[in-house]
Amino acid sequence: MGLVVQKFGGTSVGSVERIKKVAERIARTQAEGHQVVVTVSAMGKATDELVALATDISDAPPKREMDVLLTTGEQVSIALLSMALMELGVKACPMTGWQAGIQTDSIHGKAKIEHIDTAHIQKALNRGEVVVVAGFQGVSPEGAITTLGRGGSDTTAVALAAALNADCCEIYTDVTGVFTADPRMAPKAQKLQEISFEEMLELANLGAGVLHPRSVECAMTHRVPLVVRSSFENEEGTWVKEAEQMEEERQVRGVAHDLEVARIKVMGLPNRSEHLTLLFNKLANAQINVDMIVTSEHEDERINVAFSVHQDECEQACEEIQSNRDELGYLNVISETGLAKVSAVGAGMVSHPGVAARMFTTLSQSGIHIKMISTSEIKISCVIPQEKATQAVQELHTAFGLDVKTDELATVR
Amino acid sequence: MGLVVQKFGGTSVGSVERIKKVAERIARTQAEGHQVVVTVSAMGKATDELVALATDISDAPPKREMDVLLTTGEQVSIALLSMALMELGVKACPMTGWQAGIQTDSIHGKAKIEHIDTAHIQKALNRGEVVVVAGFQGVSPEGAITTLGRGGSDTTAVALAAALNADCCEIYTDVTGVFTADPRMAPKAQKLQEISFEEMLELANLGAGVLHPRSVECAMTHRVPLVVRSSFENEEGTWVKEAEQMEEERQVRGVAHDLEVARIKVMGLPNRSEHLTLLFNKLANAQINVDMIVTSEHEDERINVAFSVHQDECEQACEEIQSNRDELGYLNVISETGLAKVSAVGAGMVSHPGVAARMFTTLSQSGIHIKMISTSEIKISCVIPQEKATQAVQELHTAFGLDVKTDELATVR
Numbered sequence: 117m118g119l120v121v122q123k124f125g126g127t128s129v130g131s132v133e134r135i136k137k138v139a140e141r142i143a144r145t146q147a148e149g150h151q152v153v154v155t156v157s158a159m160g161k162a163t164d165e166l167v168a169l170a171t172d173i174s175d176a177p178p179k180r181e182m183d184v185l186l187t188t189g190e191q192v193s194i195a196l197l198s199m200a201l202m203e204l205g206v207k208a209c210p211m212t213g214w215q216a217g218i219q220t221d222s223i224h225g226k227a228k229i230e231h232i233d234t235a236h237i238q239k240a241l242n243r244g245e246v247v248v249v250a251g252f253q254g255v256s257p258e259g260a261i262t263t264l265g266r267g268g269s270d271t272t273a274v275a276l277a278a279a280l281n282a283d284c285c286e287i288y289t290d291v292t293g294v295f296t297a298d299p300r301m302a303p304k305a306q307k308l309q310e311i312s313f314e315e316m317l318e319l320a321n322l323g324a325g326v327l328h329p330r331s332v333e334c335a336m337t338h339r340v341p342l343v344v345r346s347s348f349e350n351e352e353g354t355w356v357k358e359a360e361q362m363e364e365e366r367q368v369r370g371v372a373h374d375l376e377v378a379r380i381k382v383m384g385l386p387n388r389s390e391h392l393t394l395l396f397n398k399l400a401n402a403q404i405n406v407d408m409i410v411t412s413e414h415e416d417e418r419i420n421v422a423f424s425v426h427q428d429e430c431e432q433a434c435e436e437i438q439s440n441r442d443e444l445g446y447l448n449v450i451s452e453t454g455l456a457k458v459s460a461v462g463a464g465m466v467s468h469p470g471v472a473a474r475m476f477t478t479l480s481q482s483g484i485h486i487k488m489i490s491t492s493e494i495k496i497s498c499v500i501p502q503e504k505a506t507q508a509v510q511e512l513h514t515a516f517g518l519d520v521k522t523d524e525l526a527t528v529r
Numbered sequence: 530m531g532l533v534v535q536k537f538g539g540t541s542v543g544s545v546e547r548i549k550k551v552a553e554r555i556a557r558t559q560a561e562g563h564q565v566v567v568t569v570s571a572m573g574k575a576t577d578e579l580v581a582l583a584t585d586i587s588d589a590p591p592k593r594e595m596d597v598l599l600t601t602g603e604q605v606s607i608a609l610l611s612m613a614l615m616e617l618g619v620k621a622c623p624m625t626g627w628q629a630g631i632q633t634d635s636i637h638g639k640a641k642i643e644h645i646d647t648a649h650i651q652k653a654l655n656r657g658e659v660v661v662v663a664g665f666q667g668v669s670p671e672g673a674i675t676t677l678g679r680g681g682s683d684t685t686a687v688a689l690a691a692a693l694n695a696d697c698c699e700i701y702t703d704v705t706g707v708f709t710a711d712p713r714m715a716p717k718a719q720k721l722q723e724i725s726f727e728e729m730l731e732l733a734n735l736g737a738g739v740l741h742p743r744s745v746e747c748a749m750t751h752r753v754p755l756v757v758r759s760s761f762e763n764e765e766g767t768w769v770k771e772a773e774q775m776e777e778e779r780q781v782r783g784v785a786h787d788l789e790v791a792r793i794k795v796m797g798l799p800n801r802s803e804h805l806t807l808l809f810n811k812l813a814n815a816q817i818n819v820d821m822i823v824t825s826e827h828e829d830e831r832i833n834v835a836f837s838v839h840q841d842e843c844e845q846a847c848e849e850i851q852s853n854r855d856e857l858g859y860l861n862v863i864s865e866t867g868l869a870k871v872s873a874v875g876a877g878m879v880s881h882p883g884v885a886a887r888m889f890t891t892l893s894q895s896g897i898h899i900k901m902i903s904t905s906e907i908k909i910s911c912v913i914p915q916e917k918a919t920q921a922v923q924e925l926h927t928a929f930g931l932d933v934k935t936d937e938l939a940t941v942r
Contacts, residue, residue, distance in 0.1 A: 132582060132585040132586055135586065136586065166605070169545060169605070169609060170608075170609065170612060172545040173545055173548065173549065173609055173612045173613050173616060174612050174613075174615070174616045177612050178611075178612060178615050180623075181608045181609075181611045181612045181615070181621075181623055182608070184604060184607060184608040184611070184623045184625075185604075185605060185608035185609065185612075187604075188601035188604045188605050188608075191597060191598075191600075191601045191604070192579070192582070192598060192601050194597060195583075195594045195595070195597040195598035195601075196582060196583065196586055196594075196598065198591075198594045198597070199583060199586045199587050199590050199591060199594045199598075200586050200587075202587070202591050202594070203586060203587045210593075210594055210597045212597075212674070214627070215672060215673075215674075236672065259628060259649065260628075261625070261628075
């Protein structure tokens, strides 16, 4: 008998039929003897429809009012799911963010959870009810309705699990778990039985859409075991947990990719730290996210700076740099789109220095030109031409021994 | 400079375009120097769509969950209307029921407002904001979301006006005011400039859909002047106010009708009060609303009891009576559908005893058979055959001098 937090995303509650299926799954969990707290997102396209209404009224709808508008989507879901549970004879209690005691800061549109007052939830659990909490939302110190921004419902689930000291947090989604690579890119991708928080965080940051980085970070901080599994199928999912509790360490756990990368080279920047600071401050103030940064020597006490950005922000970044040409004092700026980033992630990298070498060898043997490199303790990323991305993911997947099913690994290694 | 509460119904906020029009009207009111609190209903068909989702899940959706579901409709409206106001440069603050301090009892689906804690609204008004409150909703002592049931948004508006001590409460709707009769029935119907609370309450109870009886009762109790006017046109509406403040008293202010009436006659009931009590207790326990009651003598210490009900409840009422035949001890029961009720309402009736006589004369001269009569101090109602209803309304409208415009009356009388 334990306490389980379950999260169901928009696809999982996308229709009345699916809501009924979700209710059946929750009922089974309760029947197994668990206390259950559920977090749900808005139904399928509900949020998009609400956004469309708002943009019909204003080109830039005010954020506080957007929060009032969008939170109705999850409120509809908690009402319908609670009804479906009661229809199955399961006692349920729907709670909006403010009713569940989810207290956030006042940054509308991307609020952070500051504290969860669990008294109301605990009372309902003590009455034997399944508590159905609206994801993605909370209430500010001023009593205003807030939303948590992207990935918000995952974060709600993990934060609830942490506050309630739950035994685990189950994230139900439209895939069966976390894979060694995107199966659409690498047909031999295998579902992982387990992955460490650190590895998952890197993968999430590198574009694996299955979990939002913020929710992984929250789970890691509060040591909440996560499991990612399918709402539609019954197979085991992927456990995300602490590295020391993992059964086996692998040099490379997975290969991630991002197909929307651009590179900007600023040539001949004066080699003084204030110019480098100024350059990246200008970009930060323009809300442009810079990813990888590489510098190299030019001549005459100047340097070249190359960095990568999301391709949608490339044009704006170049304009920002060009409009500050006099102040920055560089000679030339060049941008290049049509690039991709492939990354290998694995906690075992730290103790196996050969991983980087194997990555470069694999790519160069396949004739793939590496344009930028960046590394962390558990990750190596390379920027390459976009049209080579699929090939690169597949070659790396094979080279790092990921084509084999996890349970066959003992034999292979 | 005063405080005005404005209420806009579902038709008035039925589309983004209409919401923008409503915002313009509110902006004008504020520009005239008033503080403004607005109450809105859900957009057009929004509530029906939510109900359809719920009934897809459950044949009898639980009421607490229905309240969580339905209140999202008004929440969408307050968000969009606030955005539209801000787009016009008007500072606005959207508030759900719980944010506006609307405290109700715990009867889900038809809660009553017990108290309004206006502190949050007052603060926003002091900041110079237009406060946009979700109608039809509140919060129970347990912190659950409640709805006020039918006519709820009108009641929210009036209760807010009372709690805030507003100068008046404006009800914007899809008609231009309260008419002397339904213009679809009586083409010569005139818009009234004013009507007393008591008269309006009778008209509302008699089926004039423009205001819900509960909101009129609330306005009467708290002496809140009401005005009913069109959201779409700029003409003056109808003022609903205290009788002593009215410019002129009229014998008959308006003619109302109800086309869905049935009559049930219980023949030969034992003439003892416990049998009469038992009969109407049985009907009340079966949730059947009895309207008019007439008794007449039978023979052998028995009486005949005739009463009217809504035609949809006629069959159930007869079954209830027949299944208790032994206990009630009556001889026979007869029902008749296809009836209508026409009523004349006017505060001046008390001092003009000729009104009843004129009503009966008019109907009988037109060959309309009167099946039942009921009177109050300011109302006379007659049950007649349904197919004569239109004719009856027109004849009475003429007979009571209502065909003439209000401002021409001075000459006529």
